[in-house]
Amino acid sequence: MTRRSIDDIKARANEFADAFESYNPRPGDHNAPLPSAMAVKLAAWRRDVAERELADAVQAAREQRLSWREVGEAIGTTGEAARQRYGTRVTS
Template sequence: MARRSIDDIKARADEFADAFENYDPKPDDVDAPLPPVMAVKLAAWRRDAAERELAEAVHAAREQRLSWREVGEAIGTSGEAARQRYGASA
């Protein structure tokens, strides 16, 4: 595959932006169920995103000197469990 120039990439991005901005959903687009494997992939992606967000929040809380007990209570577990789960990254 040939390498694309910056101008080619920008033009393609503009095409996608135009298509997105001008998209008019059809009734079947909104309520169409996801294929099962896509539903699983989407749920896994959401779980991973939530885990990253939680780890970042724990890290920020620890930087603000919240105790592991307080962190654990906030996420519905013990302080020791929170420390074991997030201690290395916090």
Template sequence: MARRSVADIKARADEFADAFENYDPKLGDQDAPVPPVMAVKLAAWRRDAAERELADAVRAARDQRLSWREVGEAIGTSGEAARQRYGTSA
């Protein structure tokens, strides 16, 4: 495979950017099958994002003086379990 110049790479990047900006989604596009490894990576990314969001919400709740019992009830666990899980970050 021949080495590409920086100009070639930039031109190709511009093509991709144009295609992305001009993309008009059609009904059913989101139903395209996702390769299994990508599905696992996506799910892991979503889980990590949700965990960060939950930790931020717990921290905000504690800043507003919610008890660990109230926090635990809100996330479906005991106050002690919530404190053990989020106490260091809250």
């Protein structure tokens, strides 16, 4: 592998930035399939975001005094399962 200088790296980064800024999508680009590894990474990121949103919503529900049974029903599980999963995160 060839070692690159900081100036070489900056020049290449500027080339990428220019290409990005001047990119004009072609018809069908928005439907182009993702490479498999990128699709997995994107799905994992979406799952993480959804889990954080759900945990925040559970915390808000508990702060509003919803029972664990009600929380469990809302997410499709039992109250006990919801408490075990999210109980350590909430303060109520």
